[in-house]
Amino acid sequence: xxxxxxxGFPRIGPNRELKRALEAYWSGKSSEEELDAAARxxxxxxxxxxxxxxxxxxxxxxxxxxxxxxxxxTVVGAIPQRYGHSGGPVDKRxxxxxxxxxxxxxxxxxxxxxxxTKWFDTNYHYIVPEFNAHTRFALSSLKPVEEFAEAExxxxxxxxxxxxxxxxxxxxxxxxxxxxxxLDNLLPVYEELLGRxxxxxxxxxxxxxxxxxxxxxxxxxxxxEQAYTRIGVAPSQPKIMLxxxxxxxxxxxxxxxxxxxAGLHVNARAGQREPEVFLESLPEDRLLSLGVVDGRNVWKxxxxxxxxxxxxxxxxxxxxxxVVGPSCSMLHAPVDLNLEESMDPEIASWLAYAxxxxxxxxxxxTALNEGEDAVQTEFxxxxxxxxxxxxxxxxxxxxxxxxxxQVDAAMRRRSSPxxxxxxxxxxxLQLPLLPTTTIGSFPQTRDIRKTRAAYRRGKIxxxxxxxxxxxxxxxxxxxxxxxxxxxxxxxxxERNDMVEYFGEQLEGFISTDNxxxxxxxxxxxKPPVIFGDVSRxxxxxxxxxxxxxxxxxxxxKGMLTGPVTMLEWSFVRDDQPRSDTCQQIALALRSxxxxxxxxxxxxxxxxxxxxxxxxxxxxxxxDDYLKWAVDSFRLVAAAASDATQVHTHMCYAEFNDIIDAxxxxxxxxxxxxxxxxxxxxxxxxxxxxxxxxxxxxxYDIHSPRIPREEEITELLHRALQVLSPEQLWVNPDCGLKxxxxxxxxxxxxxxxxxxxxxxxxIGRSN
Numbered sequence: 004x005x006x007x008x009x010x011g012f013p014r015i016g017p018n019r020e021l022k023r024a025l026e027a028y029w030s031g032k033s034s035e036e037e038l039d040a041a042a043r044x045x046x047x048x049x050x051x052x053x054x055x056x057x058x059x060x061x062x063x064x065x066x067x068x069x070x071x072x073x074x075x076x077t078v079v080g081a082i083p084q085r086y087g088h089s090g091g092p093v094d095k096r097x098x099x100x101x102x103x104x105x106x107x108x109x110x111x112x113x114x115x116x117x118x119x120t121k122w123f124d125t126n127y128h129y130i131v132p133e134f135n136a137h138t139r140f141a142l143s144s145l146k147p148v149e150e151f152a153e154a155e156x157x158x159x160x161x162x163x164x165x166x167x168x169x170x171x172x173x174x175x176x177x178x179x180x181x182x183x184x185x186l187d188n189l190l191p192v193y194e195e196l197l198g199r200x201x202x203x204x205x206x207x208x209x210x211x212x213x214x215x216x217x218x219x220x221x222x223x224x225x226x227x228e229q230a231y232t233r234i235g236v237a238p239s240q241p242k243i244m245l246x247x248x249x250x251x252x253x254x255x256x257x258x259x260x261x262x263x264x265a266g267l268h269v270n271a272r273a274g275q276r277e278p279e280v281f282l283e284s285l286p287e288d289r290l291l292s293l294g295v296v297d298g299r300n301v302w303k304x305x306x307x308x309x310x311x312x313x314x315x316x317x318x319x320x321x322x323x324x325x326v327v328g329p330s331c332s333m334l335h336a337p338v339d340l341n342l343e344e345s346m347d348p349e350i351a352s353w354l355a356y357a358x359x360x361x362x363x364x365x366x367x368x369t370a371l372n373e374g375e376d377a378v379q380t381e382f383x384x385x386x387x388x389x390x391x392x393x394x395x396x397x398x399x400x401x402x403x404x405x406x407x408x409q410v411d412a413a414m415r416r417r418s419s420p421x422x423x424x425x426x427x428x429x430x431x432l433q434l435p436l437l438p439t440t441t442i443g444s445f446p447q448t449r450d451i452r453k454t455r456a457a458y459r460r461g462k463i464x465x466x467x468x469x470x471x472x473x474x475x476x477x478x479x480x481x482x483x484x485x486x487x488x489x490x491x492x493x494x495x496x497e498r499n500d501m502v503e504y505f506g507e508q509l510e511g512f513i514s515t516d517n518x519x520x521x522x523x524x525x526x527x528x529k530p531p532v533i534f535g536d537v538s539r540x541x542x543x544x545x546x547x548x549x550x551x552x553x554x555x556x557x558x559x560k561g562m563l564t565g566p567v568t569m570l571e572w573s574f575v576r577d578d579q580p581r582s583d584t585c586q587q588i589a590l591a592l593r594s595x596x597x598x599x600x601x602x603x604x605x606x607x608x609x610x611x612x613x614x615x616x617x618x619x620x621x622x623x624x625x626d627d628y629l630k631w632a633v634d635s636f637r638l639v640a641a642a643a644s645d646a647t648q649v650h651t652h653m654c655y656a657e658f659n660d661i662i663d664a665x666x667x668x669x670x671x672x673x674x675x676x677x678x679x680x681x682x683x684x685x686x687x688x689x690x691x692x693x694x695x696x697x698x699x700x701x702y703d704i705h706s707p708r709i710p711r712e713e714e715i716t717e718l719l720h721r722a723l724q725v726l727s728p729e730q731l732w733v734n735p736d737c738g739l740k741x742x743x744x745x746x747x748x749x750x751x752x753x754x755x756x757x758x759x760x761x762x763x764x765i766g767r768s769n
Contacts, residue, residue, distance in 0.1 A: 005317060005325040007368035008060035008292060010209065010246060010268070011164060011332025012049045013357050014067055015521050017339050021045060025068065025525040029103075035095055042068060046150065050159040052358065057365050060207065060244070063154050063161035064147040065332065068095075069102045069524045072174055073117075073130040075166045076101070079192045080143035081175075083133045085114055093144055102130055102524060104706030116706045118176070119523065121616045121654070123213060123249050125299070125335055126530075126572055128523035132175030134185055140192045148199045155204060162244065163205055164332075167212035168193050168234075169226045183226045190233055197240035207265075208241040215259055216250035216270070217620045224258055235263040244268055244292060248331035250620040256280055266290035270330045271312060272297055278312070282319045291320060294330035295367065296360050301336065301518070301532060301574040303355045304363045306370070306385045313371050327368045333357040335520055342517040350513055350534055353392040395535075398578070400510070403536040407586055414593075415637040417669055419645045421695050424671060428648045431605055432558050436765060437719070437733050437758045438489040440698070442652050442674060443501075443562045443608065444738035445479050445494035446747055455499065472497050473550055480554045486748070487755040490558045490606055493551035495740070499529075501564045501610065502572040506531030508543045509591055512573070523705075526741065532574045533584060539591035542598045549602045558648075561599040561607040563592055565651065566635040571613035582631035589638040596642040605647050609639055609670070612654035612737075615661060629664040636668050648672065654737065658687040666693060674698035676736040678710075678718060689725040697726055700736030701757070702750050707742075709750050715757035728765050733758040 015021045024041035027033040046066050053061040067074050077098060082088040086097050096105075100114055107113030118131040147163045154161045166174070168189050172182040200208060214223070235243055242265035252259055252269060256277065259267060267285075269277050271293040278293055285291060293316060295309040317325050340356040355363060366381045375382055392398070417424065451472075458468040479494035498504040506512035512531045519527045544561060552559040566589035575581060592609070599607055614636075619628050640649045651670040658665060658675070665673065677685060677699040685699055701718045702710050715733075722731055733754060739747050 005313070005322040005327060005368055005371045006059040006290070007057065007364050008162070008326050008328040009053060009058055009062055009333065009361055009364065010211075010248070010294075010298065010329055011062050011065035011334050012053070012361075013334060013336065013338045013521065014045065014065070015338070015519060015527055016045045016048075017342060017517070019519055019527055021068075022525040022527055029099070029525075038068075038095075042066065043153065046153065047157060050154050050157060050161065053361065054159050056361050057368075058361060059368075060162045060209075060326065060328075061154075061159060062164045062209065062332075063150045064163045064165065065334070066150065069099070070128070070130050071164075072122075072132065072166065072171070073098070073102055074144075074146060075171055076130070076132045078142065078144045078146060078196065079171075079189060080141040081132050081134060081138060082143070083117065090141065091143060104703065104708045106708050113708050115708065116703065119705060124616055124618065124620060125249075126520075126522060126528070126613065126616060127335065129174065132171065134172075134175050134177040134180070134182055136178075136180040136184075138177075138185055138188070140185075140189050142192050142195050142199075145199065147196065148203050151200060151203050151205055161205075162207045162209050163200055163241075164209045164211065165193075165196070167210040167245070168230050169223070170212045170214045172226075173214050173223070181222075183222055186226055186230060190230060193234055194237070194240070197234065197237070201240050205241045207244055209244045209246050209268075210264075211246045211248075213247060213249055215247045215255050216252060218622055219255060219258075224255075227258060227262060231262040231264060236265070242266065244290070244326075246292070248294065248298070252277055253621070260284060264289075266292060266326065268292035268294060268326070268328065270294045272330045278316050279319070282316060285320070287324075290324055290326055291316065292326035292328050294328050296329045296363050298329035298331040298333045298360065299335045300577065301354045301356060302577055303353060303385060303388055304360070304367075305389055306363065306367060306382055309367055310370050310375065313367060317371060322372060325371065327364050327371065329360060329364065333360060336360065337515070337518040337520055339517070343515055345516055347513060349391065349395065349397075350532070352388045353534070354532070356518070393578075398535040398576075400536040400538065403511075403538050403587055403590075406590055407583070410586065410590070410638065415634055415641050417641050417643070417645070421669065421671065424645045424648075425696075427646045428605075428671065431646050432490075432648065434489055434558075436728055436762050437731055439733045439755050439758050440488060440490035440560070441483075441492055441735055441751070442738045443492050443495055443560070443610070444498070444740035445482075445492070445496075446742055446744050447496065447740050448744075451475060451496045455497070472547075476547070476551050477554055480551055480559075482748070484555060484557065486751045487759075488557075488751070490560060491551070491555060492560050492562060493547055495562060495738075497547055501738070502569055503529055503531050505543060505564055505569060505592075506533075506573060508539070508541070509537055509588070510540055511535040511537035511587070518574075528572065530573045533570070533576050535576065537584065537587040537591055539594050543595055545595075545598050545602050548599060548604055552604060558606045559604065560650065561596075561604040563595060563607065563609045563639070565609045565611035565614075566592055566639060567617055567632045568611050568613040571617045582635075585631060585635045586638065589635040592639045593642045596639055600643060600647055606650065607643060607647060608650035608652065609636065610652045611636060611668070612652060614653060614664070614668075615658065616654075618661065625661075629661065633664050633667045636670075640668070640670065650674065652737070659690070662687045662691045662693070666691065666695070670695065672696040672698060672732055674700065674732065674734050676700045678703040678736050685722060685725040693730075696730050696732055697722075698732030698734040699726075701733060702735040702754055704735050704737050704739055704742055707746055709746055710753060712753040712756045712760070715754055716760055719757060719761045723761070 104116035
């Protein structure tokens with residue numbers, strides 16, 4: 004009989020219970036015991052749901068209070084020295100200080116958070132492990148063992164999930180050594196942990212090694228062989244299911260087949276031939292887990308097509324060697340479609356969230372073991388839904404396709420080179436050296452969220468809603484003027500999310516009520532669903548930005564989310580190339596740029612924080628992606644005249660590999676997150692001699708810490724070692740939506756003061 008499995012489940016809870024529990028704890032409104040109780044409840048519900056669904060391999064240790072990579076750092080004792088950890092169990096104060104930083108008080112100085120970056124090509128952020136040549140690992144947390152025992156006490160036998168040792172090291176950063184040089188140090192901790200799991204009764208452990216779907220150096224290949232030769236088949240430990248996801252193994256297939264583990268998981272959606280190649284020479288005692296249900300998107304699985312693939316594999320290997328599962332952890336999917344009470348029924352019939360995907364896995368396993376007739380009703384309903392989606396007139400819009408067909412190269416070019424544009428912009432804007440600005444959003448207070456919700460539910464009229472929002476915009480403008488900022492923003496009180504807000508106004512998108520997914524920690528986002536051809540029926544931001552500009556003589560930025568980010572941070576239709584969908588979005592945003600410019604807005608920010616995130620895992624696929632991604636951005640930005648200053652913003656990412664593409668965007672100003680890395684990201688711009696203006700972040704908005712003026716000044720000095728004063732802008736790392744006003748005001752005061760100090764230093768030196 005074939006087995007069913009899941010690789011991981013959303014942690015946040017169906018109604019974001021984890022978010023509320025964390026934020027109550029951080030604010031001091033609840034105790035550590037209450038936070039632990041909320042976490043236990045979420046774990047229990049997930050385990051019991053899987054058991055009731057009939058899943059054979061149920062994951063444990065996939066739950067985290069903040070991030071599973073941070074959890075692994077605490078398990079192996081990789082705690083940076085600045086957190087004052089002296090060994091042994093890691094308490095919550097230390098854990099959350101590593102994740103978020105710590106303000107400190109009169110008795111204890113604050114401490115900066117660890118660096119954060121994107122988890123492969125997803126919008127999930129992980130806490131980057133920190134190592135050095137003196138790092139000594141030690142088993143410092145028994146979280147995987149404790150959660151396994153917790154499930155056992157509920158009568159649920161689970162398969163603990165761990166990040167594999169090689170991927171864990173490759174996810175980190177090392178000072179004074181190579182991360183893989185630490186492998187010999189790390190493996191004994193994994194051996195000890197696996198032994199503890201054996202003692203607790205675990206018979207299988209899932210070791211996630213997503214780096215196996217990437218280009219590997221010879222050293223990295225040797226590291227995998229070294230690690231799994233040592234821990235892969237030890238008789239005194241659980242069997243290992245080596246798990247890969249997000250991409251194809253390609254040339255790494257032979258490496259993976261050599262590794263002495265009891266089971267292999269492959270993303271069967273990413274390369275349908277790979278399971279067949281595995282089965283040609285896979286040892287007969289090894290299980291093959293096939294990810295046939297998409298763990299990252301929301302579309303229903305084509306059960307007929309998936310069963311055909313599974314049947315072919317089972318015909319070659321035998322049912323008893325096949326495990327049916329998702330392509331990756333369902334961390335990236337919303338929890339439960341049944342909570343979407345107001346969604347259009349037709350579109351809802353095309354979708355499956357995490358709970359529904361688990362049920363799809365069990366339906367496929369039953370069909371493989373007992374025949375399709377055993378689940379005939381489920382297959383019939385699935386075929387009806389897929390046929391409805393394929394034939395719906397709401398998906399294909401001839402006018403949108405016609406407009407896209409008329410795009411030419413001239414529509415993707417600014418009128419003049421950057422140097423000429425900069426001169427015209429400076430004549431118009433009259434900005435000082437080291438101009439100060441923010442990235443877009445200001446704190447979203449409880450009153451703002453309540454008013455937005457009341458208007459959405461029809462409890463207040465538009466006039467009342469408009470008065471309230473304009474009042475907040477006016478206050479935000481006054482505050483920025485008082486702080487001394489040079490280029491202002493309207494604060495975005497009317498926006499729920501930088502992607503969802505636009506998705507609600509574009510044709511071809513649909514918003515959800517409860518499609519929440521975790522971005523990091525307590526931060527959840529609700530990606531819209533792109534189900535059809537995209538167009539803009541009306542202006543989306545002009546009224547708000549024009550009102551804000553009317554309140555001040557200083558430049559006001561128009562704020563747009565770029566086409567690549569709109570694509571990457573949505574659940575995207577899978578029935579046409581992503582490049583086509585991205586260009587449709589770009590044309591819609593191009594119309595918005597034209598209208599903003601017509602309304603007199605002379606600074607427009609087109610955010611692309613997801614540009615690097617969307618980069619394919621394999622270098623061979625980069626050129627094609629970067630070509631259409633850059634073209635899509637330029638299709639929006641090229642609508643701006645020479646005198647209109649175009650900004651863009653990018654989140655945590657490694658820029659070295661794509662610096663040519665960033666330059667090709669030809670944005671007048673790019674702002675980047677760099678405070679946690681102490682300006683390390685600017686190395687890419689140093690080596691490339693980037694010609695346009697740059698605003699490296701000097702205020703870490705992901706932490707409650709208020710940066711001191713001296714800290715910001717030091718960061719600006721570091722930036723000036725790479726950039727000329729004429730290039731440098733001064734701004735926070737990202738938007739301020741999630742921060743509180745009592746943090747934002749002093750932080751921005753220090754930012755403006757630091758900029759003025761450095762301006763004076765430059766003036767004296769000249």
